[in-house]
Amino acid sequence: MLDSEQPEICCCSPEGLIRQMREAARRGNIPLTGENAIERFDKEAFSQIVRNAYHRPQAVRAFTYFRMREALFRTDNWKSFVNFVKQMYNKSQDGGCNGKMYSKLCKTG
Numbered sequence: 001m002l003d004s005e006q007p008e009i010c011c012c013s014p015e016g017l018i019r020q021m022r023e024a025a026r027r028g029n030i031p032l033t034g035e036n037a038i039e040r041f042d043k044e045a046f047s048q049i050v051r052n053a054y055h056r057p058q059a060v061r062a063f064t065y066f067r068m069r070e071a072l073f074r075t076d077n078w079k080s081f082v083n084f085v086k087q088m089y090n091k092s093q094d095g096g097c098n099g100k101m102y103s104k105l106c107k108t109g
Contacts, residue, residue: 001037002048018052031061039067041077046084054091063088 001014014037025032034053040046053060072081 022058026058032058033062034060035064036066039071041072041080043080046080050087050091053088
């Protein structure tokens with residue numbers, strides 16, 4: 001989620017939260033992991049996950065995709081999800097997470 005997608009009255013910052021978590025993990029020398037917070041299937045949402053997962057210098061060690069419900073398997077949503085998984089895999093092969101993050105998923109699937 002982007003800060004710009006939040007109603008101003010909510011006074012929230014999803015991007016700020018990610019920065020705080022990334023900084024806390026860095027200071028504590030703790031591997032960073034991620035997950036999706038809400039059910040979205042649009043290209044912009046998947047692209048934001050990829051950007052956050054492979055943000056330099058600290059890429060996430062693992063990512064969990066929640067809410068794999070019926071809506072995900074609708075044709076358009078499924079195509080978007082498959083493209084997202086391919087992007088995550090390609091980024092992992094480009095050096096993110098030492099190239100290990102999605103290799104097992106993509107080799108078996």
